[in-house]
């Protein structure tokens with residue numbers, strides 16, 4: 001989940017979602033989340049199955065936002081849950097072994113609670129305010145990121161307002177990866193944008209060793 005693409009059809013500026021995802025993967029995206037907030041269940045499952053097939057040759061995992069049933073129906077690799085979604089224990093009990101879970105943390109209490117759980121990653125949500133999700137909590141900022149790094153054993157993903165300008169500093173300040181919608185979906189070239197973000201992640205990693 002070093003460079004994690006979260007999909008949003010509206011952010012793709014009229015371009016085909018599958019084309020955007022494949023270009024982004026060719027540019028270096030390492031994990032993809034299918035995030036559908038208004039699609040009906042049948043269409044959501046069809047989209048997930050198609051995306052799973054698309055990603056298979058690249059060996060890039062597919063994560064489904066919110067919906068465990070869609071994970072099961074599409075044989076996706078895992079689910080991302082937030083603080084208003086199905087609780088962790090229920091999700092873990094429903095998923096077969098080997099499926100992964102990512103969780104949003106919006107407060108220090110969420111971070112502490114998550115220490116007891118088996119997570120593929122913990123997402124600081126949001127790192128910065130973003131128009132891509134307006135119902136978000138108070139942003140963590142870099143001070144919050146420092147606190148979470150010192151208090152969590154999980155790999156950390158930051159999401160919200162990440163772009164070419166602030167990716168390196170997020171990695172330098174303790175993030176293991178970044179998750180983005182607009183910086184890739186709305187870029188003129190999703191492939192180039194992903195490659196540039198990847199370079200900025202590597203620049204941040206080089207400064208932390």
Ligand SMILES: Cc1ncc(COP(=O)(O)OP(=O)(O)O)c(N)n1
Nearest residue numbers: 065080081082083104123125159179
């Ligand atoms: C990687 C990642 N981080 C955070 C979120 C937000 O999840 P949530 O708080 O459940 O909000 P919605 O995305 O469901 O609106 C995410 N999806 N992915």
Ligand SMILES: Cc1ncsc1CCOP(=O)(O)O
Nearest residue numbers: 130132133160161180181182
């Ligand atoms: C889904 C989500 N969860 C927290 S912020 C966010 C949106 C991130 O979008 P962007 O990368 O365009 O700021």
Ligand SMILES: [Mg+2]
Nearest residue numbers: 066081082085
């Ligand atoms: Mg959710």
